[in-house]
Amino acid sequence: MKPFPYAHATHPQWRMAAALVLAQLRAQLALPGAARAPSLALLYITDHYASEAEAILEHLSAELPEVTDWAGTVGVGIAANNVEYFDEPALAVMLCDLSPDQYRVFSGVAPLAASGRAAGVDGFEAHTALVHADSHTPDLAELITEMADRTTSGYLFGGLVGSRSDSVQFAFSSAGTLQGHGAASGVFHGGLSGVAFGPGVDLISRVTQGAQPVDRERTVTAADGNLVLSLDHEPALDVLLRELGISLEQPEAAMPRLRATLVGLTPPIAEAGVRSPQRRGQFGPEVTVRHIIGLDPGRRGVAIADVAPVGSRLAFCERNVQAARADLIRVCAEVREELEPEELSLPLATALETPEADAAPQPARRIAGAVYVSCAGRGGPHFGSPSAELQIVRRALGDVPLVGFFAGGEIAHHRLYGYTGVLTVFTMPT
Known part of the structure; x- marks a missing residue:
C-alpha cells in the first residue's frame, strides 16, 4: 500500500475544476514510489455541481481508465487536507491504493451480502464500510443498523447526503450489478451506497461531538x-x-x-x-x-x-465552539496514540498548539489516507474562521491525503449522529 493520491479544486465550471484535479493526480502518480494503479476512487462534489453529477463521473472515468470503482456523494461543502470548500463549486478525488479483493462498492443495484454469506462467487466478506445515505430514505435508522449487521465488525462510517439541489450518490462497481441493471450510470438518488472494506484494510475511526x-x-x-x-x-x-x-x-x-x-x-x-x-x-x-x-x-x-x-x-x-474544538483535538490525539502509542505526549500537545502544520510528530505507522465527514452545521464560521476545522486536523495528523464532505447527518458505528465529525484514517506500516 502507498499513500493515496488526492486532489481538490474549485472553479465556476466543473470541467475546469476537473482538469485541475486530474493534473494534480497525474503529477502524484508520476512520482517515484507512488501508487501504481489505484482502482478505487472517492469522489465528493459540492451541490453547485450536483446537476452535472453524471457528466462529472463520466468525464473522470474516461480520464482515469485505471480506476474501475467509484464511490462518493454531494455536500453543501467538501473537505480536503487543511481546507474546506463551503458554499462554492468544488470537487475532491482520492485514489485509494487498496487490493481489489479487499473492497466492494455497493448500491441499490449492487447490494452488499449479509455477513457470513459470500458476496458473489469470490467470497468477499465486509469488515467495515463507508456509507453514504439519502436522508429522505424511509426507515433510514433501521437500514443503517441492518447495514452494520452486514459487516463482521458492525462498524460503519460516513454521512447523509447534504445538498440544496439534487441529492446524488456515486457508486460504480466493477464487481457487477444485479441482473437487469447493467446500464446503471453510477449516479443514484435515494437509498444507501458506499464501499465495504475487508479485514485486510486497517482503519482507525473516531467520533467528535459538537x-x-x-x-x-x-x-x-x-x-x-x-x-x-x-x-x-x-x-x-x-x-x-x-x-x-x-x-x-x-x-x-x-x-x-x-x-x-x-x-x-x-x-x-x-x-x-x-x-x-x-x-x-x-x-x-x-x-x-x-x-x-x-x-x-x-x-x-x-x-x-x-x-x-x-x-x-x-x-x-x-452547541459550543470551544467544546467542539477541544473534542476534535482529543480525537485527533487518540488517532495519533494508536499510530504511535509509546512516543506521544508532550510533543503532540506542543504540536497541537503550534500554528505550523509540519510541527506534527511523525507516526510509527503511516496514514495512507483519511476521510472526514462533518456536520454541515459545524463547518466554516462555527470554528472561528474559514477552514479552521480542517486546520485543526492537519496540525494533529500532518500533511496526509484527506477528503470528505459536510453532511446532513453523520454515520458512525451503527448509529446516525448530528453536529458531529467522523474522522477515519487508513493506515499502513512504515
Missing part, C-alpha cells in the same frame, strides 16, 4: 413515542424549564433559548454496550444529539426528533 451538556444526565422514566414525559420521575418539561432558567409565561425570552437547546441521548446500558470514560462537560461517542421539536404543556412533556425509550439517558445540551 455539543456540550448544560446540566447532568437523567434517566427517562416515562415516554410516549418521541414525547419524553418524565426524567428521574419528574415532569420533563419542568426539568427543561428549570435547567434553562426560563418560563413559558415569558415566551419572548424563552423561545430563543429553547431554539438553541438540543438533547443528548444515550441508549439503555444493554444497548449502549461499554460506555466511554465520561469527560467533564463533554459527550462520549455513545451519545446522539437530537433537536427539540415541541413542548406539551398539558402532559408536561418534551418532544424530540427521536425515540427515547424508558431507561435511556438524556441531557439537555447546546
Whole structure:
C-alpha cells in the first residue's frame, strides 16, 4: 500500500475544476514510489455541481481508465487536507491504493451480502464500510443498523447526503450489478451506497461531538413515542424549564433559548454496550444529539426528533465552539496514540498548539489516507474562521491525503449522529 493520491479544486465550471484535479493526480502518480494503479476512487462534489453529477463521473472515468470503482456523494461543502470548500463549486478525488479483493462498492443495484454469506462467487466478506445515505430514505435508522449487521465488525462510517439541489450518490462497481441493471450510470438518488472494506484494510475511526451538556444526565422514566414525559420521575418539561432558567409565561425570552437547546441521548446500558470514560462537560461517542421539536404543556412533556425509550439517558445540551474544538483535538490525539502509542505526549500537545502544520510528530505507522465527514452545521464560521476545522486536523495528523464532505447527518458505528465529525484514517506500516 502507498499513500493515496488526492486532489481538490474549485472553479465556476466543473470541467475546469476537473482538469485541475486530474493534473494534480497525474503529477502524484508520476512520482517515484507512488501508487501504481489505484482502482478505487472517492469522489465528493459540492451541490453547485450536483446537476452535472453524471457528466462529472463520466468525464473522470474516461480520464482515469485505471480506476474501475467509484464511490462518493454531494455536500453543501467538501473537505480536503487543511481546507474546506463551503458554499462554492468544488470537487475532491482520492485514489485509494487498496487490493481489489479487499473492497466492494455497493448500491441499490449492487447490494452488499449479509455477513457470513459470500458476496458473489469470490467470497468477499465486509469488515467495515463507508456509507453514504439519502436522508429522505424511509426507515433510514433501521437500514443503517441492518447495514452494520452486514459487516463482521458492525462498524460503519460516513454521512447523509447534504445538498440544496439534487441529492446524488456515486457508486460504480466493477464487481457487477444485479441482473437487469447493467446500464446503471453510477449516479443514484435515494437509498444507501458506499464501499465495504475487508479485514485486510486497517482503519482507525473516531467520533467528535459538537455539543456540550448544560446540566447532568437523567434517566427517562416515562415516554410516549418521541414525547419524553418524565426524567428521574419528574415532569420533563419542568426539568427543561428549570435547567434553562426560563418560563413559558415569558415566551419572548424563552423561545430563543429553547431554539438553541438540543438533547443528548444515550441508549439503555444493554444497548449502549461499554460506555466511554465520561469527560467533564463533554459527550462520549455513545451519545446522539437530537433537536427539540415541541413542548406539551398539558402532559408536561418534551418532544424530540427521536425515540427515547424508558431507561435511556438524556441531557439537555447546546452547541459550543470551544467544546467542539477541544473534542476534535482529543480525537485527533487518540488517532495519533494508536499510530504511535509509546512516543506521544508532550510533543503532540506542543504540536497541537503550534500554528505550523509540519510541527506534527511523525507516526510509527503511516496514514495512507483519511476521510472526514462533518456536520454541515459545524463547518466554516462555527470554528472561528474559514477552514479552521480542517486546520485543526492537519496540525494533529500532518500533511496526509484527506477528503470528505459536510453532511446532513453523520454515520458512525451503527448509529446516525448530528453536529458531529467522523474522522477515519487508513493506515499502513512504515
